[in-house]
Amino acid sequence: RLSVLLPTYNERDNLPLVVWMLVRTFRDSGIDFEIIIIDDGSPDGTQEVAEQLEKLYGSDKILLRPRARKLGLGTAYIHGMKHATGNFILIMDADLSHHPKFIPEFIRKQKEGNFDIVSGTRYKGNGGVYGWDLKRKLISRGANFLTQVLLRPGASDLTGSFRLYRKEVLQKLMEKCVSKGYVFQMEMIVRARQLGYTIGEVPISFVDRVYGESKLGGNEIVSFLKGLLTLFATT
């Protein structure tokens, strides 16, 4: 059984679309599922839409577990997992950059290698990105190269957040990880390797529809580098 964790903040428009696509994917492929929506007090009415979805699909399939304010991704996962009844957890973005159609492939890959973690990668196979200009792609590839050289992580896409975890594995990792943002996703993979967990990869396409609005600023790059160096020195 699969528990999908969907942390949301101001996703009033995208949430119903993501949930609809998830439900359709799961029904078409016969996967037993539940979707846990963790909304951090979005001011745009995300919670209302979530309630409508709960009525439409049933409260055994759509679990609303909101929080009062924006508290961060890591704690959202922990909070969501407390209510998860599945034995596998899927994390993904709720803004339609990750398409649910890849989930059956994640599951297939997991069975194939009995992996503890299956990570969606934009950098291998026919994985890729839509909506990035040359500069953004360069930063992405450059940062990934640096990460590969310094950390030799055994996974091609460290900052991706489209992943399938065994529930116990995610619980164990959440105890150990301390970083925030991009580095948080990286730390999960690095710690997983430390603990001897196996990681499989599935190429995914990442459709960025917000790149125009939310640019990758100097601040984010600096904090990424700081996080990378910290991981380099401590793992």
Added chain:
Amino acid sequence: LRPSLIPLFSPQATMTKLGQWLCGLALLGSAWAALALAPPGLQPPAPLRQALLPLPIYLLVAFGCYSLATVGYRLATFNDCEEAAAELQEHIRAARADLRRQGLRL
């Protein structure tokens, strides 16, 4: 090997990446220094010394070139998912229509 047994058989596994780099650099560095900077009595033959002395710089430059080439290649072959974006638009339309039909206020 179960994860908990790894430290017993392989100290590498519990050393940090920084630690591994420092060890590696210390090893290579001292080997190079011993051979290239040896006092007159213990020097290796002249051609070997001539090749050894600039070796660190050569390796650094070679690594720099490798990095540029690799990142450049990966940048050039970075897939642009046009079909994925188009497909997403279609799915969004279908989702909206279906959800409205089922009574959702979008």
